[in-house]
Amino acid sequence: MAGIYLRGKTWWGRVQKDGQDLRQSLETRSESVARGRLKVWLDELEALAWGGKPRLTVNAAMDEFQKEHGPTLRPSTVRRYGVSIDHLDAFLGDKLLLTVRSSDLKDFETARRTAGASAPTVRRDLACLSTVFGFAIEKEWADINPVIPFLRQRAKRGLRESPPRTRYLTRAEEARLIESALPYVADAILFAIYTGLRQEEQFSLTWEQVDLARKHVTISAETAKGKRERTVILLAPALAVLKRIPRHLKSPFVFHHGAATTTRGARRALPSASTKKDNDGERFNHLDRGLRNAAKRAKVPLLRWHDLRRTHGCRLLQEEKWTLEMVRDQLGHRSVVQTERSYAFLEVEDRRMAAHGPGTNPGTAAAQEIDNATGEPIAAQKPAQGRRTDLEKLKKSTA
The missing domain is CATH 3.30.160 (Double Stranded RNA Binding Domain)
Incomplete structure (x- = not known):
């Protein structure tokens, strides 16, 4: 009926x-x-x-995937999947899951590339769709994943991930960067360089995870990329940051807005007349802008936050002489093979040092570099003192 x-x-x-x-x-x-x-x-x-498959659209499958797996994913992964799902929904959302073919994926690739997306970006979008198909197969909504053979075929014609980054800070760049950064940004940068924590691991860190007596922090499985708890040893500069950083009376986070100040002295108070939300004590989501501004003043080009983590790995291998197994455990890699692949580029530096002697490795050389254009030592530009930009804007907006 x-x-x-x-x-x-x-x-x-x-x-x-x-x-x-x-x-x-x-x-x-x-x-x-x-x-x-x-x-x-x-x-x-x-x-x-009679044992058939449900006639679900791609959009419906993606919605179910987000409902079931969204709470288990890291915030950064959720954000990245969200961007890809928006593009996939606009182009393939109304199409039935069982009718998606390689021709549809090729049309999607063409449309995204025409809109200006790079090959690695399109590949990440399709990898997201492949994950959704894997979820649909588990639910018995589909039998095959058409994305896997398509990506394998298109990889031969340029649709592949970007080459792995090898950028890491030299000692000279680190010194200029710290000198050019605002104090709370400099502390966060130093902590990243001397712990190797991922961005989310660092800015979600609470004082409960810190053990100053044993000189380590514990990264919880909920925050770690591989969903495995690990212990990270604190090198001396990172330990010094934790000892001097101001603790908040109510906030549990190590890196919080209450520690944000541009002055070398005490933190300034927010204007009491402000009607805006007081974020005092809230954790930072990131400090990308602070790093970008400091790098610009310090004349340190092409720097990203994750490069600070790579710098930590390079220092452990080159200067501290840690084994690959120790670096694997410190950084939270799944295997020694992953660690070896991530830092294989250091073999070039080893050959350079073997050929030309100690001190020729730019990563471990003295903290001074020469500008190729002028022939003069590169000098860092210090941040403005005694001014706090966000407070100045706040005063103007409430005047």
């Missing part, structure tokens, strides 16, 4: 099957359209009864 009925101004379908009363919105105000959609629904129920 099946039929349609109005609920408000929207038509709904009602089906009685196997003693159950099934109801579903047909999402239309047109009776003729509603009857057509009811027939599609009935055909789908009949197919499922």
Whole structure:
């Protein structure tokens, strides 16, 4: 028994099957359209009864994937998947999951590349779709994943990930960067260089995870990329940061807005007349802008926050002479093979030092570099003193 009925101004379908009363919105105000959609629904129920696959759209599958797996993913992964899902929904959302073919994926690639997306970006979008197909196969909504063979084929023609970054700070660059950074940004940079924590691991760090007596911090499984708890040893500069950084009376976070100051002295108080939300004590999500501004003043080009983590790994291998196993455990890599691949580029530096002697490795050379254009030592520009930009803007907005 099946039929349609109005609920408000929207038509709904009602089906009685196997003693159950099934109801579903047909999402239309047109009776003729509603009857057509009811027939599609009935055909789908009949197919499922005989072992067929549900006629889900790509958009519906992505929604279910987000509902079930979203809470288990790291915030950065959720944000990245969200960007890809928006593009996939706009191009493939209305298409049935079972009808997606290589030609559809090629059309999606062409549209994204025409819009200006790079090959690695398009590949990440398709990798997100591949994950959704894997989820659909687990749910028995699909039998095959068409994205995997497509990516394998297109990789031969340029649709591949970017080459791995090898950027890391020299001693000279580190000295200029710290001198050019605002104090709270400099502390965060130093801590990243001398712990190797990922950005989310660092800025979600709480004092409960810090053990100053044993000189280590514990990264929880919920925050770690590999979902495995690990202990990170604090090198001396990182330990010094924790000893001098101001603790908040109420906030549990190590890096919080209450520690943000541009002055070398005491922290300034927020204007009491402010009507804006007081974020005092809230954790930082990132300090990318602070790093970018400091790098510009210090004349340190092409620097990203993750490069600070890579610098830590390079220092452990080159200067501290840690084994690959120790570096693996410190950085939270899954295996020694991953660590070896990540730092294989250091072999070039080792050969340079073997050929030309100690002191020729720019990563461990003295903290001074020469500007190729002027022939003069590169000097850092210090940040403005006694001014706090966000407070100045706040005063103007409340005046």
